[in-house]
Amino acid sequence: MPKKPNIIIFNPDQMRADSLAHMGNPAAITPNLDAFARNDAVSFSNAYCQNTVCVPSRCSFLTGMYPHTNGHRTMSYMLNSEETSLLKELKDDGYYVWMNSRNDFLPAQIKGIFDEHATETFYGGEAPSVPGLENPQIRGAIGGENFYSFYNGRLKLDEKGKNYTADDEDIDAAIYRIKNRPKDQPLCIFLGLMYPHPPYQVEEPYFSAIDRKKLKKRILQPVDLMSKASILKGIEEKQNLQSWNEEKWDELRSTYLGMCMKVDAQFGKLCKALKEEGIYDDTAIYVLSDHGDYTGDYGIVEKSQNTFEDCLVNIPLLIKPQKGIEVNPGISKSMVELIDFYATVADLAEVKPTHSHFGQSLREVLVEKNKEHRKYVFTEGGRLKGEVHCAEYWNSGENGVSPLNLYYPRLKTQVDDIAHTKATMIRSERYKYVRRLYENDEFYDLGKDSNEINNLINEPEYQGEISKMQLEMLEWYQKTCDIVPFKKDDRFSxxxxxxxxxxxxxxxxxxxxxxxxxxxxxxxxxxxxxxxxxxxxx
Known part of the structure; x- marks a missing residue:
């Protein structure tokens, strides 16, 4: 029986695909991930998440199922005790599964559930407190132009010249487990980072390393913002960033790229440990984020639960298989979904899934990089009228959202049934159609309008393509609306x-x-x- 590969799942949070230099961003500094894609891995430029917030996305890519299939489409409904995950399946197959506690897919109220999905969970919390912000007053007064910007800027350094965060602690703990791994079991590391999730803040040398002059042009707010989802207008009004000039936006955007630069350095540190241990070649390495970030595009920051611009749905996905699996390193333009990560890990590790799923292994695409894998990709979000959604935040202030909360603009807007409408995106290489339940649909010709500014939903020349994509979406929903569990019930005692x-x-x-x-x-x-x-x- 062939030896099982070790597995590294490196999972930064809220990282846009275009935050990588090899994806064409002239201001990005990601040398480790760039070299990884150039020499060892395939980097997918057209990888798309299935939901634009953390929990639903992770429940999706760790099971190979779409968020709607089992109802995992909110921040407050995770995998329950009757459900499995990729990590649990690897553990049951004999893997020593290590994960850090920031996993965002397991419900903390169920006693012992972490132990079902992982052999070891690292909780951390032993590192010294970080030195904090260089300007602790930067947020300003409530209602001011910075109050909901998520921008904190430069972080202080401690006496050792470091700003040692919880991410750094988790990285070092993972490296310790790599160096002290069990000798009789293959190792799987699931490393869920906080960076580059807002607030936008980072220390030197990352803060000043990004050349502000090399930043790509920001996608400006459309003149007619009402032609897009109404939640964008609601967030934009409440975040109150209209007075920001491009210099301020550039500082926020470069800080975000500085955070991505630090993530890249941490990835390099992890790979170095694998090489020092002599197990780099025998390790399958996966780098993926759960969703992206607006970072100033369309005049807003952070994210939204039911909008699907590429800055939110297009995410990094890099895969290096273990030695013995053929790979043709470089950039792939094949359309792939994040649920394909689940199928690929199971395939390369020769672990048989214990449940139905909709992922498709990328094994062949690792060799034929531009082979058509999917014609369409899908992302979904939002809620029905009156549906309780993200109830964990509804506990203070008017309508359950406190104005002191950094997330107030989005959470307050989400109280509106129409703004928070259930919505679904179908995207091909050329076109994007968004079905919105309680407001106008959207359609974009990405070949002519890659910034998704001009909503063409009512243009006569596109009605044929719109109808075609509507039928494709209907077929997709019919195929994925539910699953038949492998476990059968007896009708008779x-x-x-x-x-x-x-x-x-x-x-x-x-x-x-x-x-x-x-x-x-x-x-x-x-x-x-x-x-x-x-x-x-x-």
């Missing part, structure tokens, strides 16, 4: 089988019948057995 079938069994076979039933024979098997006995009696 032993007592029911005995009571219904004892009268048609030969009297001299009743004791055998009882034993047969008690040994677990089902209803149809028992009928067949009785028929055989009756035939023999004749």
């Amino acid at each position: 032993p007592e029911m089988i005995w009571s219904k079938l004892k009268k048609i069994c030969p009297e001299n076979k009743l004791e055998e019948l009882k034993e047969f039933i008690n040994n677990g024979a089902g209803f149809m098997k028992v009928i067949d057995w009785i028929n055989e006995q009756n035939q023999n009696e004749e």
Whole structure:
């Protein structure tokens, strides 16, 4: 039996695909991930998440199912005790699974559930407190232009010249486990980072390393913002960033790229440890984020739960298989979904999934980089009218959202049933259609309008393509609306089988019948057995 590969799952939070230099961002500084893609891995430029917030996305890519399939489409509904995950399946297959506690897919109220999905969970919290912000007053007064910007700027350094965060602690703990791994089990590391999730803040040398002059042009707010989802207008008004000039936006955007630069350095540190241990080649490495970030595009920051601009849905996905699996390193333009990560890990590790899923292994695309993998990709979000959604925040202030909360603009807007409408995106290489339940749909010709500014939903020349994508979305929903579990339920208990079938069994076979039933024979098997006995009696 071939040796199982070690597995590293490196999972930064809220990282846009275009935050990587090899994806064409002239201001980005990501040398480790760039070299990784150039020499060892395939980096997918057209990888898309299935939900634009953390929990639903992680529940999706760790199961290979879409958020709607089992209802995992809110921040407050995670994988319950009846459900499995990629990590649990690896653990049950013999892997030593290490994860840090920031996983965002397991419900903390269920005692012992972390132990079902991981051999070891690292909680951390032992590192010294970080030195804090260089300007602790930067947020300003409530209602001011910075109050909801998520911008904190430069972080202080401690006496060692460091700003040692919880991410740094988790990285070092993962490296410790790599260096002190079990010798009789393959190792799986699931490393969920906080960076580059807002607030936008980072220390030197990352803060000043990004050349502000090399930043790509920000996607400006459309003149007619009402042609897009109304939640964008609601967030934009409440975040109150309209007075920001491009210099301020550049500082925020470069700080975000500085955070991505630090993530890249941490990834390099992890790979170095694998090489020092002599197990880099035998390790399959996966780098992926859960969703992206507006970072000033369209005049807003952070994210939204039911909008699907590429800055939110297009995420990094890099895959290096273990030695012995063919790979053609470089950039792939194939359209892929994050649920394909689940299928690929299971395939390369030769772990048989224990549940139905919709992922498609990328094994062949690792060799034929531009092979068509999917014609369409899908992302979904939002809620029904009156549906309780993200209830964990509804506990203070007017309508359950405190104005002191950094997330107030989004959470307050989400109270509006129309703004928080359930919505679904279908995207091809050229076109993007968004079905919105309670407001106008959206359609973009990405070949002419890559910034998704001009909503063409009512343009006559595109009605044929819109109808085609609507039918494709209907077919996708029909195929993925539910699953049949592998585990089957019995319709009849032993007592029911005995009571219904004892009268048609030969009297001299009743004791055998009882034993047969008690040994677990089902209803149809028992009928067949009785028929055989009756035939023999004749």
